[in-house]
Amino acid sequence: MAASDKKASIADALDEQYYQINLDILESFSKYRPPLNLFRFKEDVARVLPYCKAGERLSNEQVEQLAQLVDEGLVFVSRADHPVYVKHISYQLDLVLVDKNLHETEIADIFTQALTRRLGEFFAQPVPMVFAKLWTDMMVLTEYLFHDAHRIRALSRRLHPTHNLCNHSFNCGVMGLAVHIKANAQHYEAGEVKRKFLDHLTAGLFLHDLGMTKIPAFLLEKDKPLTGDERAKVQRHTQLGYEMLAKLDLRFPEVEECVTDHHERLNGSGYPQKKQAPALGQAARLCALVDSFCAMTVKRPFAPAMEPAKAAALLAQDAAYDQELSRVLQALVMLAGKK
Incomplete structure (x- = not known):
């Protein structure tokens, strides 16, 4: 399966419970303290697991890793955090034009x-x-x-x-x-x-x-x-x-x-x-x-x-x-x- 097809299939399977984050959205977050709970899709167990909690301080290594995981389509936000996500995006409204997962x-x-x-x-x-x-x-x-x-x-x-x-x-x-x-x-x-x-x-x-x-x-x-x-x-x-x-x-x-x-x-x-x-x-x-x-x-x-x-x-x-x-x-x- 091509990488793009793989990303799409993951996103489709998780769509009802999670937002898939893209790089534009990630870059709108605080670099070292993302404002939302982030989750990572672990391919070896086919499950979404916690990556970091809202406001948790990330190391330089985690920041780099997070960007790589987002680029691979493996980072998500729970739709249970919808009110927080709405508030965040509402301050940078043009992000709705690039986030295809909403x-x-x-x-x-x-x-x-x-x-x-x-x-x-x-x-x-x-x-x-x-x-x-x-x-x-x-x-x-x-x-x-x-x-x-x-x-x-x-x-x-x-x-x-x-x-x-x-x-x-x-x-x-x-x-x-x-x-x-x-x-x-x-x-x-x-x-x-x-x-x-x-x-x-x-x-x-x-x-x-x-x-x-x-x-x-x-x-x-x-x-x-x-x-x-x-x-x-x-x-x-x-x-x-x-x-x-x-x-x-x-x-x-x-x-x-x-x-x-x-x-x-x-x-x-x-x-x-x-x-x-x-x-x-x-x-x-x-x-x-x-x-x-x-x-x-x-x-x-x-x-x-x-x-x-x-x-x-x-x-x-x-x-x-x-x-x-x-x-x-x-x-x-x-x-x-x-x-």
Whole structure:
């Protein structure tokens, strides 16, 4: 049996219990103190045995031996350590593009943790230096989806159940991409979607509420109806977000639409400009839909969570939203409910 075939057969046999580590992943670990329990496949007894414990100090000889064993495909991590592995990879997100041993659901866990954390860091300090890290991670996501857009399905099953700015932004980003991809499945399969468009739409969906970082927290957390003045202050977030885009050098049409128009409605009932159908682009229509859906389906200070199927049905019956996109959202929710 060829060496490559041998590695593959070992990995296949152990796949349900262990991750097989490659050199890219090993090099992301602390050289002398790997953060996880590592296991070695002993070929003579055909068993996986402990190699070193998490945080255990390795000698120079062990470091060299470990690299050699990894190159031979003989080093593994227990899937029981999945939470630790997810946390480690989430800090170096591009590793999901090179680790061929992760399941799609496991990669979805990593993206969920990484992007939610990055959003939280950026919203706490919305400056270019911090944004650059979030942008890098969003581009890892679009790279991952561009090769197989259907991968968004696993992510869409990992929406946060509680409401705060970073959770809501993550949920809207994921659901917006899920609706967009399903609505344009034929174009993705035919390779007709441009990567830059996907990049910019993704940024717009995740950052649509950027201006909320400038709104006092007590208004966002208030559990009683807002006064007229308070509502006016909150509604300024679309304009504030637009102004912030220039400082971040994010003046792309898809991003601007999501930030400025996600509260506009096709029938002119929205804000801030009461735009109507002809003036609203596809990114704005998409963002408006998923923004409402994601707000309706989580518990907020002033309202309980609504069942996703009920929320999607209400939106599909509301002329304020794009009916074609609403039907796609409804179909996604029904499909998820059958899993």
